Amino acid sequence: MQVKINISLKTGVLDPQGRAVESALSGLGFTDASDVRIGKQIMLDIDAEDSARAEQRAARMCESLLANTVIEDYSIEVIDPS
Amino acid sequence: MRSAILIFPGSNCDRDMMVAVERITGRRPALVWHKESQLDPVDIVIIxxxxxxxxxxxxxxxxxxxxxxxxxxxxxxxGGAVLGVCNGFQILLETGLLPGTLVRNSGLKFVCRETRLAVQETIETPLLSNLATGTELVIPVAHNEGNYFADVALLDSLEQGGQVALRYVQNDPARAANPNGSARDIAGILSANGRVMGMMPHPERAMGNGHASEDGREFLTSVLEGVAR
Structure with a gap:
């Protein structure tokens, strides 16, 4: 089952990369862009009988490795193959 | 004095650390590949x-x-002693042996320069045993993610619990004391039992003999003598 995991910095955690990109956007004339935050997306296949189980496994993976929960939040989306 | 240095694919300060420890103690540390699941008994593990x-x-x-x-x-x-330097500090935080995390330098640049550190008043620890509170040491940093981050409650508890080991203080008047935006100028912290320390500066790069400073030798000597007792 294909699973999409989104990892983003928690609110309040400084994102210097986002800030630099925001200033570059502004330099290109995109002054309407603000609060740029950069995260990451992890796609993976999980061998599971149903999407609830896949989501549960993905959450375990996030807690034990994929996200640093001190500074990062994660969200999980199971992409149903049917 | 028995010590071990871990090596991961991509470690690059393992040899310098080995030479530094051997110069101080006269005994070569065991080098341990990351796939080993057992450690021979040692007085300190260095990452x-x-x-x-x-x-x-x-x-x-x-x-x-x-x-x-x-x-x-x-x-x-x-209750074994552990010292993590730079990436070793990052690894100790990821393992949960130390609290908090290290994020990207606030200036977004890799920082490689000398820093001046002040030894803080801490809980009892063998790792700083010969260094009086307030001792200042010039030791270089070289990192991209050395900006210590924790929530206010954790920072307060580290300070109140004497777990802040080293802080950046002014060295070169033309530059900020803090090289990376680290919370409360923290350069190194201790575990609650005082036996595990993580620090961003590289003492093995301040050993005299052509290095700009010899203060890293003083620091490592204190660590190694402290844990050998």
């Missing part, structure tokens, strides 16, 4: 700097889950 696993996912994240780190957690749980 050196570098770019373990290419800094993939997050700095230190993959190294923290290596078999050798399970052995280090065991060693620490029995």
């Amino acid at each position: 050196p700097g570098g770019f373990s696993f290419g800094d993939y996912l997050r700095c230190g994240a993959l190294a923290a889950r290596a078999p050798a780190m399970e052995a280090v957690v065991d060693h620490a749980s029995r």
Whole structure:
């Protein structure tokens, strides 16, 4: 089952990369862009009988490795193959 | 004095650390490959700097889950001493042996320069045994993710609990004391039992003999004598 995991910095955690990109956007004339935050997306296949189980496994993976929960939040989306 | 230095794919300060420890103690540390799941008994485990696993996912994240780190957690749980330098500090945080995390330098640039550190008043620890509170040491940093981050409650508890070991203080008047935006100028912290220390500066790069400073030798001597007692 294909699973999409989104990892983003928690609110309040400084994102210097986002800030630099925001200033570059502004330099290109995109002054309407603000609060740029950069995260990451992890796609993976999980061998599971149903999407609830896949989501549960993905959450375990996030807690034990994929996200640093001190500074990062994660969200999980199971992409149903049917 | 028995010591071990862990090596991960991408570690690059392991040899410098080995030479530094051997110069001070006269005894060569055991070099332990990350796939080893057991450690021979040692007085201290040192996790050196570098770019373990290419800094993939997050700095230190993959190294923290290596078999050798399970052995280090065991060693620490029995009260064993551990020192993590730079990437070693990042690995200790990812393992949970130390609290908080290290994020990207606030200036967005890799920082490689001398810093001046002040030894803080801490809980009892063998790792700073010969260094009086307020001792200042010039030791270089070289990192991209050395900006210590924790929530206010944790920072307060580290300070109140005497777990802040080293802070950046003014060195070159033309430059900010703090090289990376680290919270409360923290350069190194201790575990609650005072037996595990993580620090961003590289004492093995301040050993005299052509290095700009000899203060790293003083620092490492204190660490190694402290844990040998």
